[in-house]
Amino acid sequence: MFSSLKDKVGQVLLPGDEFSFQADDTISLSGPVKPEKMVCGPGLRRSGDRLLVCKSGVLRHKPPNMFWMDSQQRRYVPVKGETVIGIVTVKSGDVFKVDFGGSEQASLSYLAFEGATKRNRPNVQVGDLVFAQFLVANKDMEPELVCVDSVGRANGMGVFGSGGLLFTVSLGLVRRLLAPHSDVLQDLQQLFPCELVVGMNGRLWVKSSSLQRTLVIANLLQSCDTMTAPQRQTLFRRVAQGAL
Amino acid sequence: MSSDSVKLSKNLLRMKFMQRGLDAETKKQLEEDEKRIISDEHWYLDLPELKTKENLIIEERSFVPCEDLMFGRISFKGFNPEVEKLMALLNPKDQTDNEEEEDQSKMQTDVTDEEMALRYESLVGSMKKKFAKKRERAVIEEEDENQNVVETDSKRTFLKPQD
Numbered sequence: 001m002f003s004s005l006k007d008k009v010g011q012v013l014l015p016g017d018e019f020s021f022q023a024d025d026t027i028s029l030s031g032p033v034k035p036e037k038m039v040c041g042p043g044l045r046r047s048g049d050r051l052l053v054c055k056s057g058v059l060r061h062k063p064p065n066m067f068w069m070d071s072q073q074r075r076y077v078p079v080k081g082e083t084v085i086g087i088v089t090v091k092s093g094d095v096f097k098v099d100f101g102g103s104e105q106a107s108l109s110y111l112a113f114e115g116a117t118k119r120n121r122p123n124v125q126v127g128d129l130v131f132a133q134f135l136v137a138n139k140d141m142e143p144e145l146v147c148v149d150s151v152g153r154a155n156g157m158g159v160f161g162s163g164g165l166l167f168t169v170s171l172g173l174v175r176r177l178l179a180p181h182s183d184v185l186q187d188l189q190q191l192f193p194c195e196l197v198v199g200m201n202g203r204l205w206v207k208s209s210s211l212q213r214t215l216v217i218a219n220l221l222q223s224c225d226t227m228t229a230p231q232r233q234t235l236f237r238r239v240a241q242g243a244l
Numbered sequence: 245m246s247s248d249s250v251k252l253s254k255n256l257l258r259m260k261f262m263q264r265g266l267d268a269e270t271k272k273q274l275e276e277d278e279k280r281i282i283s284d285e286h287w288y289l290d291l292p293e294l295k296t297k298e299n300l301i302i303e304e305r306s307f308v309p310c311e312d313l314m315f316g317r318i319s320f321k322g323f324n325p326e327v328e329k330l331m332a333l334l335n336p337k338d339q340t341d342n343e344e345e346e347d348q349s350k351m352q353t354d355v356t357d358e359e360m361a362l363r364y365e366s367l368v369g370s371m372k373k374k375f376a377k378k379r380e381r382a383v384i385e386e387e388d389e390n391q392n393v394v395e396t397d398s399k400r401t402f403l404k405p406q407d
Contacts, residue, residue, distance in 0.1 A: 193321035
């Protein structure tokens with residue numbers, strides 16, 4: 001049923017390309033076949049029985065039936081459940097306004113922190129960095145962030161970032177960093193002890209034992225965006241040998 | 245009052261206080277009329293029946309489930325041990341880790357039976373001490389200190405001071 005789509009996996013598609021899925025004409029003799037469900041990820045949208053491409057990029061597939069478009073962009077569109085790095089910009093009453101690099105600022109309730117109650121307010125100042133996930137993210141409503149998971153634990157979310165450096169990279173590099181067995185991270189791992197916070201909105205925060213090392217890592221990661229794997233490996237090797 | 249000359253109107257007959265005097269037949273007829281009026285007044289759209297089609301395509305807006313992305317906090321070489329603990333906890337395990345998990349299940353019984361027996365051995369003594377009376381307790385302690393019980397004459401006798 002999805003053979004037309006599977007043929008295109010790994011190819012470049014453009015917005016406006018479409019696929020239609022009609023039920024198979026052949027009737028199986030073994031009995032009623034349960035129709036297969038499919039998941040269309042970012043870059044693809046459903047319109048009735050058809051599937052439309054809405055971002056240009058390469059079509060990717062994950063078994064059994066997941067398809068999405070692998071595209072490069074820098075503009076972040078909030079998605080429910082994703083974790084981002086935000087900057088607190090306004091402190092007003094019971095909500096903080098957080099800038100996460102999207103079209104609109106997100107609201108973050110003061111109760112959405114681990115251990116926060118009406119009496120025990122979290123210590124959040126304007127300009128602080130928060131690592132938070134989206135509770136509400138759709139095109140009609142103001143996005144809302146929380147710093148707790150479903151059972152009220154912080155699990156690494158919340159206010160962070162003293163003595164580190166925040167910078168912005170493309171969303172594609174963020175996904176490369178967070179991919180399992182990421183080659184960039186494996187190269188980075190061999191340099192110095194350091195800590196990274198990676199937001200799905202393209203923001204990266206780095207901290208290492210000294211300011212110089214932090215800057216080196218930040219510059220390396222920023223340049224990773226436009227380097228091939230061998231180029232990156234030679235550069236990382238030079239840094240490891242103390243060239244920078 | 246002949247019935248054919250004067251006929252009560254339907255609306256009148258339908259009133260509550262008139263219902264008592266009516267016989268079964270007219271009551272039935274009235275009810276039927278009423279039903280017909282109601283069903284006539286109900287209007288409906290002349291459309292084919294809507295079938296709820298099962299949706300075969302599920303939309304997913306996030307890259308995280310597509311590419312199995314990891315949690316966004318990373319620490320290397322023990323720079324932030326808390327984060328390294330979180331990484332182990334939150335990131336989905338891959339196959340190499342599964343083997344480690346199996347090892348861990350074996351490791352869960354890290355107190356062997358012998359160790360347990362040894363531990364309980366000492367526990368028996370301390371429980372015995374707890375239930376013993378004060379005077380007995382002293383005896384037990386003495387026994388514990390030196391395993392070979394020393395004969396001590398418990399009887400105290402008056403010792404005559406020497407001049």
